[in-house]
Amino acid sequence: MRENEWDELYRERGQIWSGLPNAALVAEMTGHAPGLALDVGCGEGGDARWLAEHGWEVVAADISSVALERAASAVQTGAVTWLQADLVASPPERGRFDLVSMQYYPLPLAAGEEGVRGFLDAVAPGGTLLVVGHDMAGHEPHDARFNPADYYAPRQIAEILGDKWTVLVHEPRRRERALPDGREAPADLVLKAVRDN
Ligand SMILES: C[S@@+](CC[C@H](N)C(=O)[O-])C[C@H]1O[C@@H](n2cnc3c(N)ncnc32)[C@H](O)[C@@H]1O
DSSP states (O other): OOHHHHHHHHHTSSOOSOSSOOHHHHHHHTTOOOOEEEEETOTTSHHHHHHHHTTOEEEEEESOHHHHHHHHHHOOOTTEEEEEOOTTTSOOOTTOEEEEEEESOOOBGGGHHHHHHHHHTTEEEEEEEEEEEEOOTTOOOSSTTOOGGGBOOHHHHHHHHOTTEEEEEEEEEOOOSOOTTSOOOOOEEEEEEEEOO
16 A cells, blocks of 8 residues: 555544554563664554653654654654654664564565565664564455555564574464454464564
8 A cells, every 4th residue: 555545544534543552562562671663654653652651762654644643643752753754665774773663564575575674674783573463364354455465474574584583472362452443353473583683
């Protein structure tokens, strides 16, 4: 989906996501020493808010200016920098972030391994990569605009990591929160890895 399509999707409703932080972010990062985080495809800002509340400085980036306006008015803190960017076309700065968090971020397969590396390389030595996606096995896509097969799953990102990473978590996890339309959500696929120093 392009920028205007994301903007359109956000305009369809006053609020799309719950406003709450994603469960895997809370589970994996609670108690972690804060630093500088990149929230990739931050949407309406629920994760950026949680990170800021837990001492992180956050660059919260999204392609949709509609989402970002909404996020910035809901999450008013100097700890978050809101950034409108197409992160496939303009990858984040290399080696800058102590945490790169990709929560249900639709990274197109068409971006290729180089597209994935753009995110991996943004993690500082010793930093953490956290990728969460839907486990679509046996589930119909919940939005006709999305074919999950067109996007990287956490498993495919794990395959690209190589030997300079330590994988701490790579597993499916039951997701309690329903989808925005009220349907039961597929399980989460959670990948957490630390970049070697
Ligand atoms: C499924 S939503 C997830 C939002 C948020 N992470 C959450 O968990 O609630 C995906 C988000 O990625 C953003 N996005 C899609 N393609 C992008 C791109 N190329 N660069 C930056 N953001 C993008 C969308 O605008 C959308 O807000």
